[in-house]
Amino acid sequence: TGNLEEAETALLKIEEDMKGSKDLLYLPLSEIYYKKQDYKKALEYALKAYNIKPYDIDYCKQLLKIYHVIDDYYNELNIYKHLLDFDKRNKEYKKKIMELEEKINNGKMKNV
Numbered sequence: 004t005g006n007l008e009e010a011e012t013a014l015l016k017i018e019e020d021m022k023g024s025k026d027l028l029y030l031p032l033s034e035i036y037y038k039k040q041d042y043k044k045a046l047e048y049a050l051k052a053y054n055i056k057p058y059d060i061d062y063c064k065q066l067l068k069i070y071h072v073i074d075d076y077y078n079e080l081n082i083y084k085h086l087l088d089f090d091k092r093n094k095e096y097k098k099k100i101m102e103l104e105e106k107i108n109n110g111k112m113k114n115v
């Protein structure tokens with residue numbers, strides 16, 4: 004219904020009570036924190052989901068979104084490379100990898 008506080012409380016309660024794999028809860032929790040601009044918590048839950056299922060493209064895309072907004076080029080680059088392993092012909096991934104490598108290299112040049 005759009006009430007982030009209510010959704011957060013409900014998901015955290017379910018997480019507390021839930022047995023087994025909780026990755027299905029972590030993505031929506033990450034999204035809630037992302038919308039609240041609490042990127043530290045958004046990243047925490049996205050990483051929890053990713054660590055359980057690193058092959059899940061939705062978890063990877065959530066990490067990309069967070070890394071992009073916090074300007075973490077290295078980790079964003081690594082996720083794109085990881086996705087490219089699954090889809091070696093994906094031109095979008097290749098383009099993003101080149102852009103990020105350029106940003107990283109330009110950043111290094113500025114610090115010299």
